[in-house]
Amino acid sequence: MYYKEVNIEKRGEMTAFLKKHLKYHTANSWNNSTSYANNIKLYNIDKPPDISDDIWWQMFELAQWQEKLSDLLEEFGRRHNWLWQAGINGRSGGYIILYRGGIRESGYKSYCTHCGQKNYQVAAEGQVGICGRCEAKARVNFKQTHMQVFTWSGREIDMCENFRNWSLTELRERVELVQNFDKLSDEIAAKYISLCRNYRITEEEILVPKTIKVLEPIGG
Ligand SMILES: [Zn+2]
Known part of the structure; x- marks a missing residue:
């Protein structure tokens, strides 16, 4: 204790x-x-x-x-x-x-509804911006000031x-x-x-997607 x-x-x-x-x-x-x-x-x-x-x-x-x-x-x-x-x-x-720590404004103004990426730019009034990461046209403004927890x-x-x-x-x-x-x-x-x-611990096999190089004949 x-x-x-x-x-x-x-x-x-x-x-x-x-x-x-x-x-x-x-x-x-x-x-x-x-x-x-x-x-x-x-x-x-x-x-x-x-x-x-x-x-x-x-x-x-x-x-x-x-x-x-x-x-x-x-x-x-x-x-x-x-x-x-x-x-x-x-x-x-x-x-x-x-x-010790606190909470303060993060400075982020908008975020991508597709991938979640946050952005410091404001999306133009009434418009949806382009996401800098996934390039989806899905970046919208935060409705409230976005806050962030910080730790000293x-x-x-x-x-x-x-x-x-x-x-x-x-x-x-x-x-x-x-x-x-x-x-x-x-x-x-x-x-x-x-x-x-x-609980008891059991093992589980998972499939991990992997990129591999293959040969492809030229011209088919
Ligand atoms: Zn995105």
């Missing part, structure tokens, strides 16, 4: 919780900035005895798990209006990190903070945020365990 109770009536307890919380590099180790983190490496999570080793170590690489994981991370960002986001960092994705992925959070000048309200907000982040880490572990418990 990552989540811990904290007494929000006690300044010392809140400060100790924030200062002692695991922190990890937000980007590469050489940029030397860290933020709140949890170690979600598989060996750090208690594997329930009814789950086999095989599935425990293989599930991690499956696309279905990666999708579930990104859904959970996205949900956290959305709940915090993208001002706070959770992401994965570390070799083999072993750490979940708390990031290198920025440190409370790395050397001593919290001395923080008000109680500020401290409580930060504790609550980090607790939510810890709850997310618990949800991720629980989701992983439930996937391992309810």
Whole structure:
């Protein structure tokens, strides 16, 4: 369990919780900035005895798990209006990190209804533009200003903070945020365990279309 109770009536307890919380590099180790983190490496999570080793170590690489994981991370960002986001960092994705971010205008004015390509140009009033990628005459303007989520992925959070000048309200907000982040880490572990418990991995052959060179007689 990552989540811990904290007494929000006690300044010392809140400060100790924030200062002692695991922190990890937000980007590469050489940029030397860290933020709140949890170690979600598989060996750090208690594997329930009814789950086999095989599935425990293989599930991690499956696309279905990666999708579930990104859904959970996205949900956290959305709940915090993208001002706070959770992401994965570390070799083999072993750490979940708390990031700052936000949402801003992307600058895109139109998009192709055929292939989805976005474009900075406005399609002329009442007209459909040509798509720069697939060349379909299908480029239309966005009805609302197109927004984009951004992440300050290198920025440190409370790395050397001593919290001395923080008000109680500020401290409580930060504790609550980090607790939510810890709850997310618990949800991720629980989701992983439930996937391992309810599915088995089977192999499936897929056909991959491939372009090959062939000889064709000249003149037929
Ligand atoms: Zn297109």
